[in-house]
Amino acid sequence: MNVESGIQSDYTVYDHDDRQARRRRWMIIAGAVVAIVVIGLLAMKIFGGEKAAPTAAAAPGVTIIVPGRTEIVATISATGTLFAKREMPVGVAGEGGMVQAVLVEPGSWVRAGQTLAVIERSVQAQQANSLSAQVRVARADADLAQAELDRAKALVARGFISKADIDRKTAARDAAVARVSVAQAQFGEARAQIGRLDIRSPAAGLVLTRAIEPGQVVGPGTGALFRVAKGGELEIRAQLAEQDIARLKVGDPAQVTPIGGKRAFTGTIWQISPVIDPQTRQGLARIQLRYDPELRPGGFASALINSGMATAPQLPESAVLNDDKGSYVYIVGPDNKVIRRDVKVGDVSDAGIVIQSGIQGNEKIVLAAGAFLNPGDKVTPQMASAGAANR
Template sequence: MNYETQLSGDAVIAIDEDAARARRRRMLTIGAGVAVVLVAVAAWISMRGGKPADAPTAAPAPVVTVISPGQSKVARSISATGSLAARIDMPVGVVGEGGMVTRVLVQPGDWVRSGQVLATVERSVQIEQGRSLAAQVEVARADAKLAQAQLDRAKALVGRGFISAADIDQRTATRDAAQARVNVAVAQLKEQQARNGRLDIRAPAAGLVLTRGVEPGQIVGAGSTVLFRLAQGGEMEMRAQLSEADLLSIRPGNSAVVTPIGGTRGFAGRVWQVSPVVDPQTRQGIARIALSYNDALRPGGFASALITSGSGSAPLLPESAVQSDARGSFVYIINGRNQVERRDVSVGQVSDEGVAVTSGITGAEKIVTSAGAFLTPGQKVKPEMATRP
């Protein structure tokens, strides 16, 4: 029994050793196959240039359009704010003795001509006084006519000796006195008529009615408050507040563009007067910009102005080239290594031709004209010079 068991155990051990040797031979065979495959792949890669077909390649540098603007002649401009007003503000009040207003004939916003009646004052007493003076004129003329007739008859009788020369002189003096009384009566009548005419409140010049401060039934008199305000010719102006330094560069005749606050439309105007004094408190002076009438220009409103004060040289860039962030305005330039660099700039006047850059660049740099928002400082790019029209 024991002998048989020992034989059985020796057989099992022999079988296990054979199986292990078989597994080792298979592993060696598989390893040799894998090595052969790797050698083949390496040989194939070397034949293809040393890179596998599906190996990732470096992304090409993006192409960006650049421009070297140089120096262009651009207008120098000054920004200012101020209020709108009538260029010539005409207050209209009572010229004559006044009285009770019977009619008001205009409203704010109406256009009036020179001498047009704006309001009338009750004049019944003055009319009767005028009639009385007109009657006195007729009486004086009748006396003058009688004195002239008596003088003519006396001259006809002087040759016959019925009238002396002294009588002729007396009658001539009587005629002259009567004629003088006619002139006095006529002058008094005209004076009364002028007084009556001054009871009409009239426009001193053609223009636009801005305000009305009187109503029918109101009692007005000399020295009363202003009844109407007119803008002569409807002309407006902006009274731009400027610093002392800016005032030095402004001259009458400089062009300007005025934009009322809350609007987007600009109105062309010209500086017609520069303040000869500076406010000692604010250190500012006023430049008055003349404007043609437009219903969007309302006296008392606030506006901004861009005043052209001359011309100079500066780089002129398209608007797409200038960007801005919390640090201010900037452009991207391409350096000698074809890398992107940020350059902070100061921006001047913006016009249809482009944006004038007052500082930060000279114009000789290669400046990115578009797609700057997709670039980052230090990025490698391929610059391509823009074709100028």
């Protein structure tokens, strides 16, 4: 009994010590966990809170300009086709025939009345010779009738010829003279017809096209055999919107550049269309140009027309954006929020883009990086330097 009681007592002591050890270990672990959690919360409060506060309050900086209004030369851009200012089609004026010779080529300068081509005329020449002979016959008959009348008048005083005979001979003389006039008129008509066989230029100018060759048979229905630019003057017929047409007047200067060329030619508006096409809402401005070998009728060209002086805002290209709705700029409002403003652009040059409508010039315009902004965004505006605003 005593031995068992001693053994049981030893087991009880050992079990108590083990429980105490386990309890201490759990307390240590729990304290470590609590310490880690506290440290983590403190770290989040210190570092996370300080970092989040600036992020929530920060606004991106943007460069702005106030363009004002600038006095500029107002220009209108247009495109069109080059033509002869006065193009003269030249065809057969007479009865025509076989072409005997062609005397000019496209690009030749001709005088008024100069022969461009000759039609074969052997038959007409023989007819003219026949009519010339008839003139001579008629003149001989008239001379004979006059001589007989003169002899008859000399015999009237002697009573050998009656007054009635004198009247008949006078009538015969007059008929003979009339036949001379008829023969002369017929001969003149033949000569005129022969002259019309020569194809002549109606005015001085530049030969543009030639549609005739020796041996070709031509007639009144053949059509134009040559086309001549009167005086060599050319023009561009520029198609313009009706609002642009309203800004122009006859005499306005223009610079015309053929497509593919680098040289600009000076011209002036000489005619403005009095009507607007109801389908395209466009009108025609005709700009006359002096002849130059680099200007070829039928070619395409662009024109920059000076329509006077105007006062308008002018912006760098970086400030003007475009989308499917058109051109627009971003304005920074009084609360530093971005506002979209649709604009109508005008001429584009090295100095910038002219704004015809949409802004007055006293607004704060975002100079660049507008593509990264959205309407309503809050920004920190910074005024651009003079050099940056001019780029």
